[in-house]
């Protein structure tokens with residue numbers, strides 16, 4: 578099956594659609610659990626499938642350094658290596674270079690960095706990011722972009738955005754030449770698609786310029802990067818709503834690295850189709866549960882003898898079988914099942930929220946869903 582995206586319903590600016598990839602279909606708007614090392618921390622692929630997960634994100638930086646993209650290509654690609662046969666999206670590795678690597682420096686060629694694992698030296702160029710993802714064989718590959726720290730003034734953001742555009746052109750050229758005879762890179766998924774990334778910080782003019790020129794290069798779809806990096810949430814929503822107006826209506830739109838449940842609803846309202854974020858899984862391991870009535874911190878003493886499930890409105894395995902008192906005990910005891918049970922619930926909450934969003938769009942009642950969601954989710958004062 579080749580890459581394809583069709584919008585099936587429109588409600589205001591919110592869209593419901595169907596994404597087709599070589600490894601199956603994804604109903605959008607969709608949320609991608611983050612499988613950093615080829616696994617979502619705390620739970621098995623079996624549980625992810627049980628939750629109805631249709632697509633995973635894997636981190637190129639981590640897999641390139643360990644076990645190595647050559648080794649994964651020799652195993653037949655990432656799907657076969659990790660035993661997940663549904664769609665996978667890989668990032669370019671750039672974000673982790675900027676956030677994790679020791680001693681990194683950026684120039685026109687690419688990102689020079691030292692591995693955070695063993696100090697070895699590496700150069701991640703736009704071409705190298707394409708090659709590594711071709712070896713991994715994800716269904717969706719991302720271009721290498723420059724990740725700017727927030728806040729950045731307009732001149733710094735412009736310089737960075739323009740470099741990202743030049744890198745996007747090089748990435749697309751490399752992607753198109755992957756299947757030529759001169760290419761010596763193992764391509765484990767010939768049906769892979771490549772997404773461009775719009776940058777430009779919090780500057781609307783730069784976002785428009787970046788969107789127009791990234792679209793002109795021509796990618797299967799487009800992502801918005803460089804948000805959720807510390808800017809106020811209403812600024813993020815404004816930039817998302819502004820940027821999507823310059824993206825083609827018939828192409829999928831991916832908001833990278835975002836966000837809270839409220840962010841998902843607000844970004845769908847501004848025309849976003851795809852999300853990824855570590856929040857549900859990372860917060861689960863820290864004892865924070867997302868529920869239909871807001872956030873719940875299971876460490877809190879008030880739950881010591883609370884026999885209710887974490888979220889009475891939830892039907893996940895955790896909520897069917899575990900009380901708040903039990904989950905609090907597991908967390909305080911450092912029991913590994915605390916992470917597993919909390920992660921199961923949080924991912925179910927995120928995936929179920931996306932299901933309800935898709936249903937609301939299909940029935941033309943997204944606005945009433947949006948209103949009810951915010952009223953319900955903000956009912957409980959955050960207790961963490």
Ligand SMILES: [Zn+2]
Nearest residue numbers: 891893896922
């Ligand atoms: Zn639950």
